[in-house]
Amino acid sequence: MSRPYAKLPAWIDFGLIPLLNLVIAFAVAGLVVLMVGESPIAAARLMLQGAFGYGEGFGFTLYYTTNFIFTGLAVAVAFHAGLFNIGGEGQAYVGGLGVGLVSLVLDRLVPWWVTLPFAILGGFLFGALWALIPAWLQARRGSHIVITTIMFNFIAASLMVYLLVGPLKPVGSMNPQSRTLEAGAQLPKLDGLFAAFGADLGGAPLNITLFLALIAAFLVWLLIFRTRLGYELRTLGFSPPAARYAGMSQTRLIVIAMTISGGLAGLMALNPVIGDQYRVQIDLAAGAGFVGIAVALMGRAHPAGIIPAALLFGVLYQGGAELAFEMPSISRDMIVIIQGLVILFAGALENMLRPAVGGAYRRLRLPATQTLPVEEAT
Amino acid sequence: MELANILAIVDSAIRLSTPLLYAALAGLYSERSGIFDISLEGKMLLAAFASGVVAALSGSAVVGLLAGVMAAIGFSLVHGLASITYRGNQIVSGVALNFIAAGITVILGDAWFKQGGRTPQLDGAARFGDVVLPGAHALAPIPVIGPIYAEVISGQNVLVYVAFLMVPLTWWVLFRTRFGLRLRAVGENPAAVDTAGISVSWLRYRAVIICGVLTGLAGTYLAVAQAAGFNRDMTAGKGYIALAALIFAKWRPVPVMFACLLFGLLDAISIRIQGVSLPGVGEISVQFVQALPYVLTVVLLAGFVGKAIPPRAGGVPYVKER
Numbered sequence: 001m002s003r004p005y006a007k008l009p010a011w012i013d014f015g016l017i018p019l020l021n022l023v024i025a026f027a028v029a030g031l032v033v034l035m036v037g038e039s040p041i042a043a044a045r046l047m048l049q050g051a052f053g054y055g056e057g058f059g060f061t062l063y064y065t066t067n068f069i070f071t072g073l074a075v076a077v078a079f080h081a082g083l084f085n086i087g088g089e090g091q092a093y094v095g096g097l098g099v100g101l102v103s104l105v106l107d108r109l110v111p112w113w114v115t116l117p118f119a120i121l122g123g124f125l126f127g128a129l130w131a132l133i134p135a136w137l138q139a140r141r142g143s144h145i146v147i148t149t150i151m152f153n154f155i156a157a158s159l160m161v162y163l164l165v166g167p168l169k170p171v172g173s174m175n176p177q178s179r180t181l182e183a184g185a186q187l188p189k190l191d192g193l194f195a196a197f198g199a200d201l202g203g204a205p206l207n208i209t210l211f212l213a214l215i216a217a218f219l220v221w222l223l224i225f226r227t228r229l230g231y232e233l234r235t236l237g238f239s240p241p242a243a244r245y246a247g248m249s250q251t252r253l254i255v256i257a258m259t260i261s262g263g264l265a266g267l268m269a270l271n272p273v274i275g276d277q278y279r280v281q282i283d284l285a286a287g288a289g290f291v292g293i294a295v296a297l298m299g300r301a302h303p304a305g306i307i308p309a310a311l312l313f314g315v316l317y318q319g320g321a322e323l324a325f326e327m328p329s330i331s332r333d334m335i336v337i338i339q340g341l342v343i344l345f346a347g348a349l350e351n352m353l354r355p356a357v358g359g360a361y362r363r364l365r366l367p368a369t370q371t372l373p374v375e376e377a378t
Numbered sequence: 379m380e381l382a383n384i385l386a387i388v389d390s391a392i393r394l395s396t397p398l399l400y401a402a403l404a405g406l407y408s409e410r411s412g413i414f415d416i417s418l419e420g421k422m423l424l425a426a427f428a429s430g431v432v433a434a435l436s437g438s439a440v441v442g443l444l445a446g447v448m449a450a451i452g453f454s455l456v457h458g459l460a461s462i463t464y465r466g467n468q469i470v471s472g473v474a475l476n477f478i479a480a481g482i483t484v485i486l487g488d489a490w491f492k493q494g495g496r497t498p499q500l501d502g503a504a505r506f507g508d509v510v511l512p513g514a515h516a517l518a519p520i521p522v523i524g525p526i527y528a529e530v531i532s533g534q535n536v537l538v539y540v541a542f543l544m545v546p547l548t549w550w551v552l553f554r555t556r557f558g559l560r561l562r563a564v565g566e567n568p569a570a571v572d573t574a575g576i577s578v579s580w581l582r583y584r585a586v587i588i589c590g591v592l593t594g595l596a597g598t599y600l601a602v603a604q605a606a607g608f609n610r611d612m613t614a615g616k617g618y619i620a621l622a623a624l625i626f627a628k629w630r631p632v633p634v635m636f637a638c639l640l641f642g643l644l645d646a647i648s649i650r651i652q653g654v655s656l657p658g659v660g661e662i663s664v665q666f667v668q669a670l671p672y673v674l675t676v677v678l679l680a681g682f683v684g685k686a687i688p689p690r691a692g693g694v695p696y697v698k699e700r
Contacts, residue, residue, distance in 0.1 A: 035486060036489040137680045141680040143679040144625065146416060150615075158669035158672075329488065331484065336478075337478055338481075340473075340475065340480075344460065344475070348460035348468075348474055350466060351465055351466060
């Protein structure tokens with residue numbers, strides 16, 4: 001039991017085991033559905049139907065996927081540097097402020113494609129700033145980044161409510177939100193593109209932010225696995241003493257990793273603020289920052305894993321909305337449970353199945369007569 | 379400010395710091411044994427829900443308490459399984475449990491009682507009552523001491539007294555018993571404990587079980603003593619604040635009590651200054667007051683804590699020698 005876990009082939013490590021963990025997570029979620037008194041099979045069918053069954057549902061699925069790609073990448077970049085950024089929610093929320101402020105200035109002056117680069121910059125900078133303070137505190141003052149980022153989520157929520165019921169609210173309005181942005185800050189929807197392939201997106205808010213998310217995923221891959229900075233970040237994450245011996249500045253790397261992480265979370269806000277609602281509003285991140293944790297864990301912090309993991313959660317979000325409509329006893333909070341279960345089984349309990357799967361693999365591969373040592377401890 | 383006002387603030391500070399104290403002591407046992415636990419929040423929430431439900435169904439606060447404690451222990455064991463047996467990432471496990479608790483309490487509460495996630499209102503024997511200490515009425519007329527005794531020391535909830543009794547008890551267990559010595563050792567140098575022939579896993583499991591009992595008490599206090607039933611997301615970040623108090627107190631029982639009282643006091647004051655107009659500042663916005671405990675947590679952790687050195691083996695799964 002106490003032996004170190006043996007090395008297994010990559011397809012088991014990155015394919016089979018995560019898949020099995022996911023299956024267990026969903027089985028447990030099914031038990032919760034049973035406790036509520038509904039049929040898990042029917043619930044799953046409704047979810048899939050809601051997420052894929054018709055054009056509009058699929059559009060919403062991809063819309064949510066866009067959010068989760070950004071937040072998943074945000075968590076992953078910090079992971080590679082050995083940091084746990086739980087503050088994606090707050091960073092995305094404050095990023096929404098950055099996007100919103102830029103757009104409120106530009107939307108009546110210039111077309112959307114002029115606004116977009118500035119909005120990207122605004123979202124990135126504001127999100128990065130919200131991550132920078134915890135990063136600096138961790139690097140220089142030794143306060144635990146997990147706790148400070150959690151605290152910053154709460155502080156972000158208060159700050160945004162303060163701004164939205166006060167300075168950002170148009171005079172005479174009762175709703176806690178900014179004024180509606182005009183055409184100069186409205187990103188094009190993708191319904192035209194999908195119509196070319198014969199799919200009708202209906203009223204789904206899917207917009208070009210999806211492509212930005214995919215570009216961001218590619219850039220993150222480039223950064224982490226193909227640049228010197230990425231190498232340094234991974235070194236810090238793998239072994240802080242090794243990074244120190246190699247002369248890398250821990251403070252610099254922590255601050256850079258968290259800035260990029262917070263910035264990516266901030267970019268998520270593009271999607272709701274100038275892609276869908278055209279305003280800054282209460283709780284605009286809507287839990288996406290937290291979903292990012294599950295997405296990054298499931299995707300093994302690799303962009304190629306994060307995109308499918310984000311899609312899975314996009315399906316859950318859209319399907320969950322549909323499910324809440326059809327089965328009123330299962331509200332959207334079901335997603336939070338599934339999210340937690342995925343984090344538990346794909347993250348914390350990832351080693352649970354390893355000895356059994358490894359043993360089965362070896363038994364299948366090695367003929368019984370061979371007397372090789374069974375464990376190849378590394 | 380008059381004495382009566384000050385006493386009212388101190389009184390509510392004590393009540394507000396009680397759940398923090400339970401949770402922080404819970405974290406103390408767990409983290410001293412080398413298991414980081416950011417799922418204090420989730421365990422409190424689950425315990426609050428379980429105790430609220432069972433107290434409502436059984437009509438007995440004590441049965442509710444048992445249910446709350448059992449639920450929190452259940453979560454603790456999952457955390458133990460992930461971080462002790464399967465050597466997973468302890469923070470990831472904690473985050474997962476927090477999400478599961480946040481979701482499951484609402485889903486089940488809504489499905490069972492159809493009150494938007496609330497549990498039925500508790501009254502009478504289904505709640506823990508306040509205890510009037512002997513002589514409170516007799517001493518009340520005495521100036522200064524009388525009101526302090528009658529208002530602040532007497533008349534608190536049973537679970538408040540239990541919480542504050544836990545502080546010397548925890549000190550005694552940790553620093554005056556063999557179990558406590560081993561618990562502290564396993565958080566600093568598990569290999570040494572292992573060499574002495576003592577099971578690292580079993581020690582750590584006992585620590586997380588104690589953590590479950592105490593978070594169970596914390597949650598029960600919230601739902602069955604302080605409030606009259608469970609409310610959606612009723613912990614509202616208290617688990618994290620307790621964690622901050624624990625770090626602020628450098629993982630020592632008596633300072634933990636003072637740290638919790640400090641956070642409780644801040645909370646009590648922040649409730650009072652809502653809508654009050656201060657000279658030179660004007661009216662303080664509600665949002666600022668709500669954010670205050672979190673801002674102060676960050677500031678305290680960053681600035682005044684000195685160097686908080688966590689237990690050395692904290693967060694590191696123990697692998698017996700190869």
